[in-house]
Amino acid sequence: MRFGSQAWIWLNAAAVGLCLCTLTGLLLLIAVRGLGHFWPADLQLYAYLDDAGATRRVLGELIETETVSRRQHRESGTALDLVPGDGPLQRLVIKTGNRRLDPPDFAHIFEHRIESVSAPPDAVVLERVEWGNAHGEVLAVNGAAHGNGDRLWQAFKQRMEAAHRVRETIKALAGTTLEAAEEERRRRLHRQLDANSFTLRLANGRLAEVPFGDVLRAWRPNRMNLAEKLGHYVETFWLFLSQPPREANAEGGVFPAILGTVTMVLLMSVLVTPLGVAAAIYLHEYARPGVFVRLIRIAVNNLAGVPSIIYGVFGLGFFVYLMGDAVDQTLFRDSLPAPTFGAPGLLWASLTLALLTLPVVVVSTEEGLSRIPKTLREGSLALGATQAETLFRLVLPAASPSVLTGLILAVARAAGEVAPLMLVGVVKLAPNLPVDGEFPYLHLERKFMHLGFHIFDLGFQSPNVAATRPLVYATALLLVAVIVTLNLTAILLRNRLAWKFRQLS
């Protein structure tokens, strides 16, 4: 008996431990893979034998080392060079960049075929406007070698900065009216960007002439010390947070997705709270207990179990097509047949998720209401307060921690939901932000980007899945961070209120 109960406790503890380990492992994996992507890793020059027996050179950063069984190696048809022994073989995955210049951008090299590895100090990484990073060595700027070494690098940096300024000017012009003179100026600036170029030597010895206008940033990782690398890391990470995506989302940042997620969740909170609280008040305070109320309660609880995609379908049918169309018919008649609210957008997505999370808020609020002691309500009524006054002045404030608990659960669920959003407002790439400086600042009808959908898009819809894989992890980490932040805010608020109403009961 005694042993039995001990074993039971250990079993429980083991289950908790397993859960914790899984969670920690998951977060650690996401964090390491996601955050590691932005680190300016050293570039290595690998000389190796390819399948045909010829020596090839690639310049790139080591992504990971894979273990390949001999059988797999043999069956792949490249088993000409088996090294003695029967252990598995090691294969290096090198990110060589240089899409378009020297494809493919990932090299898979067997460790035993590597002839030499070196770290050329002048190796440079270029973040290009298109086609991802490029690796190589800068040989000349505008055809002039500038005496090589640091002088050349200085000249290169100067040109880079000039190009950056021109690009900023073009960006500033983009918002203004496109009059002929402005258009001419823009064209001139673009020509100016393309006029200057530098010579890049690739690892295979080929030379490429690259216009400065094609390059956003450049750095020489092998010459950077730890402090410089840290600085570069922070800058890269900040750009990831603050920039819009480029290159079919495969490059650039995720700012619109962060903003979209946060805006949608906040709007959802604003919509679900009054709705859920009102429903809970009716069920708990006013409705006469009976079969009808029991039925409603069962229905509300079952709503929480409906698959979220069903909500998406409902949102599309009811909110977008029915209500959206009605809104367009009455308020936006002028712009018909082009839909304003009759198309998926921020408002409908938030409403759909508000519906999805409604049961959580209702149940939690009801629990909070039932925890307010009867003596407190009687105390208020005995002072001449009506039931409504008691509710609004006393019961609801005291129950607010429970309302917030419900909201916390709702936010946690809504922020991670993707499936219904794909039907009612989320897009791969939104032309505008849902919040900007233009009246009315919050654009309820706009489509928006979402971190959850962004992960799906990067991982499965991208033309270059291997290159976007680290971004999947980074975006996943961000999504977790956003949810944790939203939750922490609500939890802090709740704890403040709970402290205020402590000792109650």
Added chain:
Amino acid sequence: MLQTPIADAAQICLRVRGLTVAYAEEPALQGISLDIPRHQVTAFIGPSGCGKTTLLRSFNRMNELIEDARTEGVIELEGCNIFQAGVDPAQLRRQVGMVFQRPNPFPKSIYDNVAYGLRIQSSSSRAANLDQEVESALRRAALWDEVADRLDAPALTLSGGQQQRLVIARAIAVKPAVLLLDEPASALDPISTLKIEQLIHQLKSNYTIIIVTHNMQQAARVSDFTAFLNAGRLVEYGPAEAVFTNPKERQTEDYITGRRG
């Protein structure tokens, strides 16, 4: 059976006639008739379940909050039947304040607790001198000196005795005519109890006080008139001294001498 120890009808504040209350057809009070004098302390005593709390809660119509509660009969407050159609229970409760058995301060500050009823009553006219009203109520409840420097502190940080006086201050802040006290000291220590009893003495010059108590000594100490109830009926009602020293009924004598109850 009507019992009234009050000769002068002008002195009557509350007049109860034929009051019968039943919970789900289970009678709790049967045919109670009595008169409560103005600006005096009237105590209801009796064994548990005798209906004294039910009687007390009839005066401010709190029984209506209980489902299945049914009331018959008449209670007149200064000549007006409180059960009459058109009487707003909320309005009635402003005239008939109540203090409960356990201190039930709201989870708000001391100040907000006292101001609660005032704020509900009127938004404009009283708001100006709200501070004054709160101070005066706290002074009358003999609590001002203890809380004057921490009016913004949560009411729940006060001791049990202070909380009970705060609840009394909250009740008298809305200036009721009648104050109902439902075993106000049963959850308190002897010193706090003493303070409450002193307070009752001070308050009776301005309020008609009705107190329900289990404590015989307390009833004898604080009340001017005492009613003994048993099994939902009024057994004996008269000046406290007479009831305690020379009860007319055998039941009363048995109860107050501790032979039953």
